[in-house]
Amino acid sequence: KAGVTQTPRYLIKTRGQQVTLSCSPISGHRSVSWYQQTPGQGLQFLFEYFSETQRNKGNFPGRFSGRQFSNSRSEMNVSTLELGDSALYLCASSRGLNEQFFGPGTRLTVL
Amino acid sequence: GQQLNQSPQSMFIQEGEDVSMNCTSSSIFNTWLWYKQDPGEGPVLLIALYKAGELTSNGRLTAQFGITRKDSFLNISASIPSDVGIYFCAGQDYNAGNMLTFGGGTRLMVKP
Numbered sequence: 529k530a531g532v533t534q535t536p537r538y539l540i541k542t543r544g545q546q547v548t549l550s551c552s553p554i555s556g557h558r559s560v561s562w563y564q565q566t567p568g569q570g571l572q573f574l575f576e577y578f579s580e581t582q583r584n585k586g587n588f589p590g591r592f593s594g595r596q597f598s599n600s601r602s603e604m605n606v607s608t609l610e611l612g613d614s615a616l617y618l619c620a621s622s623r624g625l626n627e628q629f630f631g632p633g634t635r636l637t638v639l
Numbered sequence: 640g641q642q643l644n645q646s647p648q649s650m651f652i653q654e655g656e657d658v659s660m661n662c663t664s665s666s667i668f669n670t671w672l673w674y675k676q677d678p679g680e681g682p683v684l685l686i687a688l689y690k691a692g693e694l695t696s697n698g699r700l701t702a703q704f705g706i707t708r709k710d711s712f713l714n715i716s717a718s719i720p721s722d723v724g725i726y727f728c729a730g731q732d733y734n735a736g737n738m739l740t741f742g743g744g745t746r747l748m749v750k751p
Binding site for chain 2: 532534559561563570571572573576578583584586618620622625626627628629630631632633635
């Protein structure tokens with residue numbers, strides 16, 4: 529079956545702009561988690577959505593937000609972009625509290 | 640944010656050699672996961688461990704969930720050039736839902 533898909537794969541924005549990233553989980557998976565990956569900080573948890581509800585949130589400022597739709601697809605939004613927001617944003621899906629499968633990521637560059 | 644202590648940070652080995660890497664944590668986890676990431680791609684799940692003491696294999700890969708639930712190791716036997724990549728361990732505490740805490744990664748380089 530199809531894996532986790534993320535769109536777009538690459539994005540270039542300028543400081544102050546906002547961005548929306550999309551994630552489609554594996555069919556049947558109701559949990560979607562988002563991670564930020566940078567060379568300096570590694571993989572950091574942003575938030576998790578399960579059945580359209582945010583179940584957990586990492587230590588990121590309020591500029592980072594997300595939502596999940598009834599079909600389990602999820603979006604994350606970053607407002608007022610800063611240079612330090614440049615990163616690979618990854619989403620992962622799982623059926624419940626078990627293995628999580630990652631998408632290919634969205635590479636965001638903030639200029 | 641918190642990260643697991645993963646070592647070594649990098650390894651440069653000869654093709655055919657065995658590889659061992661490990662992760663330790665100050666916290667207990669319910670699940671340990673091992674992932675491999677190639678450049679520009681997302682992490683790919685290699686092995687999932689659910690029980691303390693569990694030893695699980697996936698082809699040439701073997702991983703163990705430490706008895707204390709605070710550590711895990713991954714072994715790769717008879718390495719081949721396509722094993723090149725970055726390997727990450729991740730711990731999951733069910734009290735935090737599906738949040739994964741990751742190690743810093745082990746970069747593996749294989750010389751043919």
